Amino acid sequence: MAANADTGFSTRQVHAGSATAHASPRAMPIYLTAGFTFDDLDASAAHFGTGAGFGYTRTGNPTIQAVEERLASLEGGDQAVLVSSGQAAVTVALLALAGAGDHVVVSEHIYEGTRGLLLDNLARLGIEATFVPTGDLDAWRDAITPRTRALFAETLSNARNDVLDIAAVSAIGRERGIPLVVDSTFTTPYLLRPIEHGAAVVVHSASKFLAGQGAVLGGVIVDDGRFDAAASGHLFPHLVQTDRLGGASYAEKHGPRARGAYIRESVAPRFGPSPSPLNAFLIGQGIETLSLRVERQSQNALTVARWLEQRPEVERVDHVGLESHPDFDLGRRYLTRGTGSVFTVTLRGGLEAARHVVQSVEVITHMTHLGDVRSLVLHPQSTSHSARTVDERERAGVFPGTIRLSIGIEDIDDLLADLEQALVGVPVVERETVVL
The missing domain is CATH 3.40.640.10 (Type I PLP-dependent aspartate aminotransferase-like (Major domain))
Structure with missing residues (x-):
């Protein structure tokens, strides 16, 4: 319906301007509409x-x-x-x-x-x-x-x-x-x-x-x-x-x-x-930027994983890009462009060590999410895997001292510095018995 000066206010507020000119946007347009009109x-x-x-x-x-x-x-x-x-x-x-x-x-x-x-x-x-x-x-x-x-x-x-x-x-x-x-x-x-x-x-x-x-x-x-x-x-x-x-x-x-x-x-x-x-x-x-982000995230994550693996506070690092991971060879077969950015770290100090790190990081964000441009951390035992039994959690590689990291695109030096300051005060104890 054409909305002109002869139509009422309520009619014009609904219909005026709906016949827009054709345009060819370079960016994908947003068709934010519940439905579409039919010609006949x-x-x-x-x-x-x-x-x-x-x-x-x-x-x-x-x-x-x-x-x-x-x-x-x-x-x-x-x-x-x-x-x-x-x-x-x-x-x-x-x-x-x-x-x-x-x-x-x-x-x-x-x-x-x-x-x-x-x-x-x-x-x-x-x-x-x-x-x-x-x-x-x-x-x-x-x-x-x-x-x-x-x-x-x-x-x-x-x-x-x-x-x-x-x-x-x-x-x-x-x-x-x-x-x-x-x-x-x-x-x-x-x-x-x-x-x-x-x-x-x-x-x-x-x-x-x-x-x-x-x-x-x-x-x-x-x-x-x-x-x-x-x-x-x-x-x-x-x-x-x-x-x-x-x-x-x-x-x-x-x-x-x-x-x-x-x-x-x-x-x-x-x-x-x-x-x-x-x-x-x-x-x-x-x-549109997926490859750039994932490439950077994968590189950052592997660097962080290698750094953590050498820390005395760390019991184990479960990152498939590390030669210590049991699926390292299988990962090399399937993941030729990078090994992803999400992995877990188990701290020797158990739950209190995990609590300390999660609550001490400043660049890394504590939240339920992953795959973000920002680096994130979560404690799986008390969150994502809390509905599982102890045996089920351990089979999945989740222990009291386990934290999950999703590494983002930040400067690698800033991420390592953040983790280093977060590890200050974490007790270095004898290795826990970890059953795989």
């Missing part, structure tokens, strides 16, 4: 019939789509679906594969939010999980049952930096048509692209390294576009059977892109973890 009835029918164009931001938005295309390209995947958080990304990915009566095999060394999702929430929906040690390939194979619909793991474990042998674990799943879903938040597509090594689906908490600035939440699911209906269709009837109205199946409509299309068209929009276009914009801006 046929256009709206086409959108609801085929998905063409944009109708409602929950099902598609140009800003969100631009970020999805960028992430799919960086991961080497077929398509990406952006959602509101990393937790939402894991949930959507697993619900696209498993339902009531199904089963997933999961690395025991995963983010606590994902572990709780499996044990408390998906279990109530009838999805069972079996946890296995990340590096025990026989355990992965033995845990698979006829009901298994997915394997799930993280590229680098929190907190011990265990490295997932993606090629080996994905090959175990492929023998039975079961996809490997990988959380690659810690490694980012700059350091590692799991799809190139056989993973079927990759998820990220985009709130971390992808955004980089710690200002927004977001998550992403990237599908490889290699769904094989012949090999896996019997496991995923929702992808190969006709829809409830008797229409063509996802496999018939999309071929090897069926799984990604199902995530985009069915699971994500219906469960509704829609990202804000503004958050998508900020994630997209962060991605």
Whole structure:
């Protein structure tokens, strides 16, 4: 409707200025709108019939789509679906594969939010999980049952930096048509692209390294576009059977892109973890400097880890870039551009030593987050791993004296000086008995 001087005040306050001139911005524009107008009835029918164009931001938005295309390209995947958080990304990915009566095999060394999702929430929906040690390939194979619909793991474990042998674990799943879903938040597509090594689906908490600035939440699911209906269709009837109205199946409509299309068209929009276009914009801006940040963060982290390993106050440093780490060789195979910036340090003085360091750092920030341009510290035993038993924490490499560091882009001399002053007053005691 044209809003002119003849229309009323309330009409003009809603409509005046809506017919803006066409422009071509260099930066990604923010389409901060709930919905989009249609030219005519046929256009709206086409959108609801085929998905063409944009109708409602929950099902598609140009800003969100631009970020999805960028992430799919960086991961080497077929398509990406952006959602509101990393937790939402894991949930959507697993619900696209498993339902009531199904089963997933999961690395025991995963983010606590994902572990709780499996044990408390998906279990109530009838999805069972079996946890296995990340590096025990026989355990992965033995845990698979006829009901298994997915394997799930993280590229680098929190907190011990265990490295997932993606090629080996994905090959175990492929023998039975079961996809490997990988959380690659810690490694980012700059350091590692799991799809190139056989993973079927990759998820990220985009709130971390992808955004980089710690200002927004977001998550992403990237599908490889290699769904094989012949090999896996019997496991995923929702992808190969006709829809409830008797229409063509996802496999018939999309071929090897069926799984990604199902995530985009069915699971994500219906469960509704829609990202804000503004958050998508900020994630997209962060991605533009991803390689620069991660390269610097990885270099800083390895320097800090090597420095800490020589300190008398330190019991152990679990950083895969150190030759002392049990997965050092596996890390060199997969992480050729750098070994990431998140790792743990266990102090000989136990809980009080950890308390002293966490409360004494000045450049490093004490908070629940990682992947920020700022260096961060957290005490896992009392925070991220507090819901686990002592035995479970120790298997994950978490002890009373363990602190987790996420190293940022600050000047390395400032980080080392901050840690050095924070270690002043930490007792140097006999080494604790650390059971691996």
